[in-house]
Amino acid sequence: MSSRSAVVITASNRASRGEYADLSGAALAQGLTQLGYEVSGPFIVADDIDAISEQLTQGLAAKTRLIVTTGGTGVSPTDVTPEATAPFIEKLIPGFSEALRAYSRDRVPTSDLTRGLVGTNADSLIINLPGSKGAVTDGLVIIERLAGHILDQLDGKDH
Numbered sequence: 001m002s003s004r005s006a007v008v009i010t011a012s013n014r015a016s017r018g019e020y021a022d023l024s025g026a027a028l029a030q031g032l033t034q035l036g037y038e039v040s041g042p043f044i045v046a047d048d049i050d051a052i053s054e055q056l057t058q059g060l061a062a063k064t065r066l067i068v069t070t071g072g073t074g075v076s077p078t079d080v081t082p083e084a085t086a087p088f089i090e091k092l093i094p095g096f097s098e099a100l101r102a103y104s105r106d107r108v109p110t111s112d113l114t115r116g117l118v119g120t121n122a123d124s125l126i127i128n129l130p131g132s133k134g135a136v137t138d139g140l141v142i143i144e145r146l147a148g149h150i151l152d153q154l155d156g157k158d159h
Contacts, residue, residue: 004066004151006037007059009045009052011072011081012131016046024070024136028129031140037066047072052084060088060124065151067124068143071131073116081128082115088126089119096127096146104138111135123154 010016010025025042032039040062045051052069059067072081096118104111114135116128125147129139 003036003038005062005064006032006039006066006068007055007062007064008032008039008041008043009055009059009067009069010042010131011045011047011052011069011084013047013078015071016044016051023133024129024131027133028068028070028136028140031136032066032068032143035140035144040064042070047078047080049080049084052081053087056085056088056126060121063123065124066127066143066147068127068129068139069116070129070136070139073114073128073130075113075115079115082117085117085119085126085128088121089117090121092117092119093150094118096142096150099146100129100139100142103142104135108134111138120150120154123151125150125154 008025008029010022015022022044029039072079114130118127
């Protein structure tokens with residue numbers, strides 16, 4: 001498999017302040033590497049629309065093929081990752097998020113509460129995952145199933 005670029009962005013107030021280790025970002029970077037991506041990050045930012053947007057802008061400017069966030073997809077007042085991501089999405093892919101929720105639902109019923117977005121921007125795929133190591137593990141299953149096909153389609157390959 002040819003290597004494709006990926007960036008991992010962790011949105012977490014506590015991790016950005018050093019109050020705890022970023023386990024989900026580390027697991028995501030390791031998992032993407034195992035799937036054959038050349039990974040940058042995790043870049044840890046506060047739960048802040050501007051901070052998340054800045055990282056997304058940098059990833060897109062670098063023409064990173066896969067940009068995956070972890071954290072900030074819930075319903076608490078500080079969960080703003082989907083709001084930060086929405087302006088960058090040109091083509092929304094709701095089926096990806098539905099697949100993630102369906103895959104996780106039996107083990108973690110609250111996975112249905114994730115508001116993460118998935119979509120494309122030019123030749124890049126942007127995925128919001130919840131901020132737990134378990135959610136990232138489940139997300140990597142769906143990334144393995146679907147991301148390569150999406151990136152191939154963005155490259156104009158037949159489907």
